[in-house]
Amino acid sequence: MTREHDTTGKGSPSPGRPPLKSSGAQLALGLLFGIIFGFLLQKGGVGKYEVLIGMLLLEDFTVLKVMLSAVVVGMIGIHALYAARLVKRHIKPTRYGANILGGLVFGVGFGLAAYCPGTGAVALGQGNFDAAAVLVGMMAGSYAFAEASGWIAGTVDRWGARGRLTLPKLLGVRPAVFLPAFAVVLVLLLAAIHWFIDAQP
Amino acid sequence: MFGKTALYATALMVAAPGIALGQAERVDPGTTGPAWSPYLVGVLIGVLSMLTFYFSDKPLGASTAYARIAGMLGRLVARQHTESLRFYAKKAPAVDWQVMLVAGILLGGLLAAWTGGEITGRWLPPFWVERFGQSVGLRLVVAFLGGGLMAFGARLAGGCTSGHGISGALQLSVGSWIALIGFFVGGVATAMLLFHT
Numbered sequence: 001m002t003r004e005h006d007t008t009g010k011g012s013p014s015p016g017r018p019p020l021k022s023s024g025a026q027l028a029l030g031l032l033f034g035i036i037f038g039f040l041l042q043k044g045g046v047g048k049y050e051v052l053i054g055m056l057l058l059e060d061f062t063v064l065k066v067m068l069s070a071v072v073v074g075m076i077g078i079h080a081l082y083a084a085r086l087v088k089r090h091i092k093p094t095r096y097g098a099n100i101l102g103g104l105v106f107g108v109g110f111g112l113a114a115y116c117p118g119t120g121a122v123a124l125g126q127g128n129f130d131a132a133a134v135l136v137g138m139m140a141g142s143y144a145f146a147e148a149s150g151w152i153a154g155t156v157d158r159w160g161a162r163g164r165l166t167l168p169k170l171l172g173v174r175p176a177v178f179l180p181a182f183a184v185v186l187v188l189l190l191a192a193i194h195w196f197i198d199a200q201p
Numbered sequence: 202m203f204g205k206t207a208l209y210a211t212a213l214m215v216a217a218p219g220i221a222l223g224q225a226e227r228v229d230p231g232t233t234g235p236a237w238s239p240y241l242v243g244v245l246i247g248v249l250s251m252l253t254f255y256f257s258d259k260p261l262g263a264s265t266a267y268a269r270i271a272g273m274l275g276r277l278v279a280r281q282h283t284e285s286l287r288f289y290a291k292k293a294p295a296v297d298w299q300v301m302l303v304a305g306i307l308l309g310g311l312l313a314a315w316t317g318g319e320i321t322g323r324w325l326p327p328f329w330v331e332r333f334g335q336s337v338g339l340r341l342v343v344a345f346l347g348g349g350l351m352a353f354g355a356r357l358a359g360g361c362t363s364g365h366g367i368s369g370a371l372q373l374s375v376g377s378w379i380a381l382i383g384f385f386v387g388g389v390a391t392a393m394l395l396f397h398t
Binding site: 026027028029030031032033034035036037038039041042043044045046047048049050051053055056057058060062063065066067068069070071072073074075077078081082086087088089090091092093094095096098099100102103104105106107108109110111112113114115116117118119120121122123124125126128129130131133134135136137138139140141142143144145146147149150152153158161162164165166167168170174178179182190 | 220222230231233234235236237239240242243244245246247248249250251252254255257258259260261263266267268270271272274275278283286287288289296297298299300301302303304305306307308309310311312313314316317319320321322323324325326327328329340341342343344345346347348349350351352353354355356357358360361362363364365366367368369370371372373374375376377378379380381382383384385386387388389390391392393394395396397398
């Protein structure tokens with residue numbers, strides 16, 4: 001089990017222990033969840049080179065539709081489960097320097113490859129063999145990062161490190177207020193894409 | 202009058218599947234859009250993320266799996282050196298839940314493409330060929346470089362389009378939303394340079 005769960009705030013739930021604890025069962029569950037995830041991603045069209053590059057050329061918004069729909073449902077669902085003390089949160093620390101630099105470097109790679117780490121595996125599964133080079137490249141890039149990890153931990157990681165910061169905390173709004181408002185904003189964004197961009201001939 | 206209409210209607214009904222078949226032959230299964238509604242797929246991925254939180258105490262994420270596999274390979278070649286790296290002291294180079302998840306993603310992609318008649322089986326995406334020609338080597342080099350930068354960036358940022366873009370974003374993490382914006386800013390700029398200049 002990862003130890004990245006939220007330990008800040010006195011309201012965090014104590015249990016959240018997965019019902020299936022044995023590591024063998026968890027590995028099998030990981031495989032099962034992966035098969036479902038990959039199946040859904042392929043059916044959503046996001047294993048296809050044309051759909052992914054179409055997103056980055058701002059011509060096909062399928063990727064954004066899948067992601068934002070997942071975020072809206074998952075956001076409400078996981079916060080409900082968290083409020084009911086059924087799950088723990090896994091919020092990664094905010095580090096402005098590393099988030100911005102890493103995000104941009106990832107983006108350049110994303111533009112070159114078109115497949116991302118998850119959809120690259122989907123692409124290879126559906127027979128886009130060029131995705132194999134992306135996967136091998138990702139292993140090489142990961143090892144290169146590991147080589148630099150000691151240096152990065154002492155420099156970039158410290159630039160603008162803010163801990164486990166969330167949007168409601170940053171804005172000083174109660175989560176119970178922020179959550180529904182943000183869900184509405186995201187749904188309106190989806191609606192705007194549907195009405196104003198998809199409607200164009 | 203009625204007879205004529207019925208005749209046309211019958212002719213159309215006979216012809217329609219034929220037209221559809223002809224179309225189906227021309228349409229490349231790998232380049233069409235999504236087979237299912239992207240909204241439905243997104244909703245189901247949202248539900249799936251609830252299930253992984255509840256049953257496995259894990260968020261969906263993909264990129265760390267490649268780092269763990271790279272570490273396992275690195276350990277075969279240079280065991281002491283690999284184990285001395287700070288990153289692998291925190292993320293053990295071993296098969297874990299997420300490595301299994303990524304293996305499953307590959308299988309799930311195969312299963313979905315197979316059941317949907319969308320197996321492509323080719324080295325070059327047609328859209329790439331239109332712009333850069335038939336060289337498989339060129340595509341593989343660019344794909345490898347892209348993969349390398351993506352993985353380095355994902356490790357630096359702390360996640361990828363799944364770990365930050367879905368799991369982090371839905372937990373309203375500030376860093377995840379920043380990284381997600383960075384993914385698209387970098388990606389759109391690079392893709393535009395590649396295809397529109």
